[in-house]
Amino acid sequence: MLSPDLPLTRVETAEWGAPATDPADYATIRSYAPYDNIRRMGADSQMPSILVTAGGLDQRVSVWQPAKWVARLREQGGYADSATASKLLFLPTMNKGHFYSESGNTTGDYAGNGFANAHSLVNAFFITQVFKKA
Helix, strand or coil: CCEEEECHHHHHHHHHHCCCCCHHHHHHHHHCCCCCCCCCCCCCCCCEEEEEEEECCCCCCHHHHHHHHHHHHHHHHHCCCCCCCEEEEEEEEECCCCHHCCCCCCCCCCCCCCHHHHHHHHHHCCCCCCCCCC
C-alpha cells in the first residue's frame, strides 16, 4: 500500500484513503492491521486456539502473508507445546486459491471434494476447541 511502484487504484483509495501520503490514513490502517497489533504474550497467557489457512494460488492474499502472521504470533509467545495449551496451526494448501477454489477460481466452482474436505477440517478443529476439557 505504500509502494510508489504499485499505486492504489481509485477504488482502493476510496476505501483506504492515501496511506502513503496522508499520516492520518496510515495511522487508521495501522490501528487495525493484524500483524502490527500483536503484543508480546507471557508464557502463562491464555490465547485462543487458531487454525490459519492459506492457498498458494490465492490472488487476494499471498500465502506468505498468513505465514508471516503465524510466525509473529509464535515469536511473541502465548502458544506452548503441551496438550492443554492453546493451539496455533497453519495449513497452507499450495494448489488452491481463495476459499479453497481450484486454480484461483473464486466464482463458486468448487471442483472435486477440496472445498468440502477443507471445511470439514475447519469444523473438526472448531468442535475440538469448543468441547475441549479444561
